Amino acid sequence: MGGLSTIGVSLVSIIIGVPLGLGLALIRWGKVPVASQVVFTYVSILRSCPAVTLILLIFFALPQFGISLSPASAGILALTLSTAAFNCEVWRGGLIAFPRQEYDAALAFGMPRGLRLRNIVLPQVWRSCLPGLVNEMTMLVKSSPAVAVIGMVDITRAAQRVGARTYDPLPPFIFALLLYSVIVYLMIRLQRRLEQPISKPEGVS
């Protein structure tokens, strides 16, 4: 039960955060006048902001403005905001590394902007960004226990509860630790697997 909610929170944040990061990266890549400075500041702040502090800020401060969130949605919001900032950097790295000639060639063929992005840029950038994105997902799963601070039932919190009931906090914690380790370990393996086929052809050409 506890495990499911952690995975759920992380999953929702990943699903929203990855495209959001791409959007932010495109804003910076396209050098949109004011927006790109705003995104730069946003990414800079969010990247240096600890997950706990951000979750506390969102959970306690939003009710001050009349928006009341449940712990789950506050957790998802906080994790999404921070992972979007990190994903933006990953996407931006991929976009900067993207060969400029191909973009210019598409331009020369008179492709409209949307088509250019969708057919030329994204299919390639997506592949080169994937290891970085998975790495970021791993970091996200590792920071998701921070949601426990505002009292949502996730693995950590469930372990704490079981520990409080049986007066022996250790076994549930070790169980939670193992559960997380398995999840993260699988993700690290996935990342290594993804890195290999992509980096090989580059070495040849």
Place this chain on the structure above:
Amino acid sequence: MISDFLTIWGQLPDIWNGFLNTLILVIIAATISLLMGILLTPMLMSSRPGIARIVELFCDAMRCVPFLLFVYLIYFALPTMGIRLSNWTSGVLALVLYNSAYMALLLRGAWQDLPADTIESGKAFGFQGFSLMRRIIMPPVIMRAIPSLGNQLIQIVKDSAFLSIIAVTELTSVMNSIQSTYFIPFAAFLTAVLLYWLLCLCIEIIASILTRYSEERRT
């Protein structure tokens, strides 16, 4: 809203105390874990498979475990084994153990990029063991690793916020107690976020100065 921030300003001594505590935690943890990393890296690269295996297992385990759970484990598990530590000490211990694994992995990454001829010519000149490590291998490895070490330092800053859950009086926990006393969560946590930002910007600037310096040295 303005009055909220004035209240925060009124709590300056407490906040300064918390900020200083975060800073001290980060500096201690970073220094010790870098030293530990320097000790662990030769073991990771060791030609004896047993030693390399054990250290690699430790590093991988640390990579897989969320820091918050690790803090809980240190905080609850050590007393059952008869070791009593204060909250502060167990916080530092958790930070050091966790990050020394990352430091070791980062240094190993830099080491693997190192051209083999440097080490071989060092050996040919009769360097071996400790002096080979100190004079030939470690200086370029650390120089190369500076950018990623800077990133890890920022990670330590962010990890230190987790220590608020075991009641170490660092920035986040100070702000949390202020917001629960005066009911000004937005102002309190926003100040915390901005202070963290400031700290990380300083780290980034220092890291980039050091990177430039090391690149000049290398060429």
